[in-house]
Amino acid sequence: MSKIIIVDDSNTMRQQVRQALAPTGITLVEAVDGQDGLTKVKADPAIDIMILDVNMPRMNGIELAEALHKEGRIAKGLKIIMLTTEGHAELIQRAKAAGAKGWIVKPFKPEMLLATVKKVAV
Amino acid sequence: MTDLTSNQPSLLRRIFGAIVLPKTVSAFENSYLERMNKIAMGFFYAHLPIFLLIAWLNDTDPLLTAILTTAVLLVPALGSRAFTSQRTKSLLFGFTSMCMGGILVHIGQGPVQIEMHFYFFSVLAMLALFANPMTILVAAVTVALHHLVLWYLVPASVFNYAAPLWVVLVHAGFVVLETFAACFIARNFFDNVIGLEKKVEERTVEIRRRNRDMRLVLDNVQQGLVTIDRTGALSAEHSQVLERWFGTYTAGEKLGDYVGRKSADFGTWFALSWESVTDGFLPLEVALEQLPRKVAVGNQHYRFDYQPIVDASGTLEQLMVVVSDVTKDMAQAAAEAMQREILAVFERILNDRTGFVEFYEEAGRLLLASAPGGEANLATTKRHVHTLKGNASLFGIESVAQLCHAYEDTIGEGDTPAMATAYEALRSRWQALADTVDRMLGQRAQDQVTMTGSEYESLLRKVVDGANHAEIARSLAELTLEPTEIRLGRFAEQARALARRLEKGAIEVDVAGNGVRLERDKFAPFWSAFAHVLRNAVDHGIEPPEQRTECGKSEVGHLRLRTLEHGEDIVVELSDDGRGIDWQAVRARAEAMGLPHTTDADLVDALFAPGLSTSTQITDTSGRGVGLSAVREACLALGGSIQTKSEPGRGTVFQFRFPLAVAKETTVGA
Numbered sequence: 001m002s003k004i005i006i007v008d009d010s011n012t013m014r015q016q017v018r019q020a021l022a023p024t025g026i027t028l029v030e031a032v033d034g035q036d037g038l039t040k041v042k043a044d045p046a047i048d049i050m051i052l053d054v055n056m057p058r059m060n061g062i063e064l065a066e067a068l069h070k071e072g073r074i075a076k077g078l079k080i081i082m083l084t085t086e087g088h089a090e091l092i093q094r095a096k097a098a099g100a101k102g103w104i105v106k107p108f109k110p111e112m113l114l115a116t117v118k119k120v121a122v
Numbered sequence: 123m124t125d126l127t128s129n130q131p132s133l134l135r136r137i138f139g140a141i142v143l144p145k146t147v148s149a150f151e152n153s154y155l156e157r158m159n160k161i162a163m164g165f166f167y168a169h170l171p172i173f174l175l176i177a178w179l180n181d182t183d184p185l186l187t188a189i190l191t192t193a194v195l196l197v198p199a200l201g202s203r204a205f206t207s208q209r210t211k212s213l214l215f216g217f218t219s220m221c222m223g224g225i226l227v228h229i230g231q232g233p234v235q236i237e238m239h240f241y242f243f244s245v246l247a248m249l250a251l252f253a254n255p256m257t258i259l260v261a262a263v264t265v266a267l268h269h270l271v272l273w274y275l276v277p278a279s280v281f282n283y284a285a286p287l288w289v290v291l292v293h294a295g296f297v298v299l300e301t302f303a304a305c306f307i308a309r310n311f312f313d314n315v316i317g318l319e320k321k322v323e324e325r326t327v328e329i330r331r332r333n334r335d336m337r338l339v340l341d342n343v344q345q346g347l348v349t350i351d352r353t354g355a356l357s358a359e360h361s362q363v364l365e366r367w368f369g370t371y372t373a374g375e376k377l378g379d380y381v382g383r384k385s386a387d388f389g390t391w392f393a394l395s396w397e398s399v400t401d402g403f404l405p406l407e408v409a410l411e412q413l414p415r416k417v418a419v420g421n422q423h424y425r426f427d428y429q430p431i432v433d434a435s436g437t438l439e440q441l442m443v444v445v446s447d448v449t450k451d452m453a454q455a456a457a458e459a460m461q462r463e464i465l466a467v468f469e470r471i472l473n474d475r476t477g478f479v480e481f482y483e484e485a486g487r488l489l490l491a492s493a494p495g496g497e498a499n500l501a502t503t504k505r506h507v508h509t510l511k512g513n514a515s516l517f518g519i520e521s522v523a524q525l526c527h528a529y530e531d532t533i534g535e536g537d538t539p540a541m542a543t544a545y546e547a548l549r550s551r552w553q554a555l556a557d558t559v560d561r562m563l564g565q566r567a568q569d570q571v572t573m574t575g576s577e578y579e580s581l582l583r584k585v586v587d588g589a590n591h592a593e594i595a596r597s598l599a600e601l602t603l604e605p606t607e608i609r610l611g612r613f614a615e616q617a618r619a620l621a622r623r624l625e626k627g628a629i630e631v632d633v634a635g636n637g638v639r640l641e642r643d644k645f646a647p648f649w650s651a652f653a654h655v656l657r658n659a660v661d662h663g664i665e666p667p668e669q670r671t672e673c674g675k676s677e678v679g680h681l682r683l684r685t686l687e688h689g690e691d692i693v694v695e696l697s698d699d700g701r702g703i704d705w706q707a708v709r710a711r712a713e714a715m716g717l718p719h720t721t722d723a724d725l726v727d728a729l730f731a732p733g734l735s736t737s738t739q740i741t742d743t744s745g746r747g748v749g750l751s752a753v754r755e756a757c758l759a760l761g762g763s764i765q766t767k768s769e770p771g772r773g774t775v776f777q778f779r780f781p782l783a784v785a786k787e788t789t790v791g792a
Contacts, residue, residue, distance in 0.1 A: 086391070089391055103398070108411075109411075112411055115405045115407065119404070119405045
C-alpha cells in the first residue's frame with residue numbers, strides 16, 4: 001500500500017491535494033518546506049510517492065529531489081511528481097535529472113492529480 | 123404485391139445486353155486491345171507465306187492464294203487506319219479470321235480439306251481473347267455466309283465430296299455451339315478481368331474525388347488541422363492555413379520544432395511535455411493536459427487543442443492537433459475587461475473623485491518616470507513600476523497591474539529589448555484607459571477645500587469670538603491641508619479589497635484620523651509608498667483564516683490605521699495582528715546580501731533595505747523587496763523616522779513619525 005507525502009509551503013495547495021486524494025484512502029503526510037520534507041521522508045521508509053512543489057523556503061523542491069537522489073531513495077522506488085508553473089522548462093529538466101518521474105502544471109484539476117496517483121500508487 | 127418478374131428485362135434484351143458491351147472503353151481495355159490487335163495483325167500476316175507454301179505444295183494456284191490472302195489482309199490493315207477505336211479494329215479480325223479459314227479450306231483441297239475446317243473452330247475460340255462477344259458473332263456470321271454461299275456456288279472450295287445441305291447445317295450447328303461458349307467466355311473475360319480494371323478505375327476516381335474534397339476542406343478550413351505520430355512528427359496531410367501561420371511545412375518534422383521556429387518557448391515546452399506523453403508515467407489524459415495550449419506569433423494568438431487517437435489497448439497512436447486563431451477572441455476579451463475596468467474606475471470617480479485623481483496623476487508621472495532608457499536607474503525604475511502596480515491593483519485596474527508585473531520581470535532579468543516591449547504594452551494600455559478616463563474626469567477639480575462639520579463650527583466660533591486675523595488665517599490655511607481621515611479611509615477600503623482578492627477572508631480595519639491634516643502635495647510620495655506597507659501587512663502579515671484559527675486567534679484579521687499628534691510629532695501608524703516579521707529570515711537574507719545583521723537595529727535597517735524580501739514567492743501583490751525601501755526613502759525625505767515593533771505570532775506595528783513643524787508648515791500670505 002502506497003504512502004504519499006505532499007511537500008508544499010502553501011497551506012491552500014496542501015489542502016487542495018488532500019481533498020483531491022481523499023477518495024483513494026491512501027495515507028497522506030504533509031510537509032511545509034523542503035527541509036521538513038527531507039526529514040519526514042528519511043524518517044518514514046514507507047513513503048513511496050512524493051508530490052513536490054518547486055518554490056519553497058529553506059529548501060526548494062529541486063534541492064529536495066537532488067538530496068533524495070543522492071540518498072539513493074529514488075533508486076529505492078520513491079516516485080516524485082513535481083508541481084510547477086508553466087514556463088520553467090529548465091527547472092523541470094533539473095528535476096527530471098534528479099529522478100522526478102512526472103510533473104503537473106499548476107493550477108491543476110483535482111481529477112488530474114487523482115488519476116496520476118491512482119496510476120502510480122501500488 | 124409487386125410482381126418482381128415484371129421488372130426483369132426480356133430474354134432478348136438480356137441476350138442483347140450480354141453480346142453488346144457498354145460503350146465506354148476504359149484505358150486498360152484500350153491498351154489491352156491495342157496490344158491484342160497488333161498481335162492479331164502479325165498472326166494474320168504470317169498466314170501469307172504459310173498459305174503460299176501450302177498452295178505451292180498442294181498445287182492449288184499460289185497466285186490466286188496470294189491475291190485472296192492479301193485482299194483479306196487489307197481489311198484489318200486499312201481498317202486500323204480508318205478506325206480509331208481499338209474495339210472496332212478488333213471486330214475486323216472476326217471477319218478476317220474466318221476469311222482466312224475460307225482460303226485455307228480452299229487451298230487445302232484434296233484428302234485434308236475436311237481437316238482444314240478445324241481452323242474455323244480453333245480460331246473462333248481464340249477470338250474470345252478480344253473479350254468481346256460481338257467479334258465472335260461477326261466471325262460466326264462470316265463463316266456461316268461463307269459456307270452457304272460457296273457450297274452453293276463453288277462447292278469444291280468447301281467440301282471434297284458432294285456434301286448435301288444437311289452437312290453444311292451440321293457444320294453450322296458446331297459453329298453455333300462454339301459461338302455460344304466463346305461469347306460466354308469473352309463476356310466473362312470482359313466483366314471480370316477487363317471490367318475489374320474498370321471497377322478499380324471507378325473506385326480510384328471516387329477516392330480521388332474524395333481526396334480532392336478533403337483537400338478542398340483542408341485548403342480552406344480556417345483552423346490548423348494536422349496529426350502527429352508518437353515521435354511528435356507531422357503527417358503529410360494538413361490544412362493549408364498552418365503554412366500561412368507558421369511557415370513552410372515539411373511532413374516528418376517535429377511539431378515542436380515547426381511551431382518552435384516562430385515561438386521558441388512553445389518549442390521547448392512542447393518537447394518537454396511530449397516526453398511526458400510518451401514516457402507513460404503519467405496517465406495519458408494528464409500528460410496531454412500539460413501540452414502547451416497558447417502561442418503568440420507577432421500580434422497573432424493561437425490556441426492549440428489536442429485530440430488523442432488511441433488503439434484498442436488505449437495506447438496513443440496519433441494525436442490530432444487543432445490550431446485556432448484566437449486573436450479576435452482575445453481582443454474581444456481584452457475589450458470586455460477594459461469595459462469592466464472602466465466601470466470600476468467610474469465608480470471610483472463617483473465615490474472618491476479626489477482620491478482617484480490623485481492616483482491617476484501620480485500613475486501618469488510614475489509611468490513616464492519608469493520608461494526604459496530614461497534617467498532613472500534600474501532600481502528606481504523598478505520601484506516606480508512596483509508602486510504603480512500596487513496602486514493600479516488597489517484601484518481595480520488589474521490589466522495595468524498585470525502589465526506592470528510583466529514589466530518588472532523584464533527589469534529583473536535586465537533584458538533590454540524585452541523591457542522595451544513590456545513597457546510599450548503597459549504604456550499603450552494606460553493610454554487607452556487614459557483616453558476614456560480623461561473624458562470622465564473632464565475638468566479636473568482637485569483644487570477643492572473640504573471641511574468637516576466640527577471644523578466649520580470651530581472656525582465659525584473663532585470668527586464670532588473675534589479672534590485675530592492671524593489666527594483665523596492660520597485656521598483657514600489649515601483647511602487647505604488634507605484630513606488624514608479621508609485618506610486612511612481610502613486605504614482601509616483598499617486593504618479590505620486586497621484581503622478578499624488574496625483569499626484572506628473579511629478583515630477588520632479601524633481608522634482614526636484624530637483630526638490630523640497634512641499637506642497634500644508634500645505627503646503624496648509618502649502616501650504612495652505607504653501603500654506598499656499596507657499591502658505587505660495584508661499579504662504577508664495577516665494569515666489565512668484557517669491558519670489563524672489553528673493559532674488560536676480570531677478568524678478575522680485586524681488592521682489599525684491611525685494618525686495622531688504626539689508631542690512635537692505627527693504619527694502615522696499601521697498595526698496588524700498577523701504572524702509578525704520573521705526576524706530569522708530577515709537575518710538570513712541580510713547576511714546573504716552582505717548587510718549588517720547583528721543588532722536588532724541592524725535588522726530593522728535591513729528590513730528597509732532595497733532588494734530585501736523574505737518571501738520565497740513573488741506574487742502579484744508583493745515579494746519583490748521593493749516596497750519597504752521606498753517608504754523609508756519617502757519618510758526620510760520629509761525628515762521623518764520609522765519605528766517597527768513586531769512580535770512573532772502577535773503582529774507588527776509600523777510607526778512613521780514626522781516633525782510637526784514640517785507637517786504643518788504652510789504658507790500663509792499674511
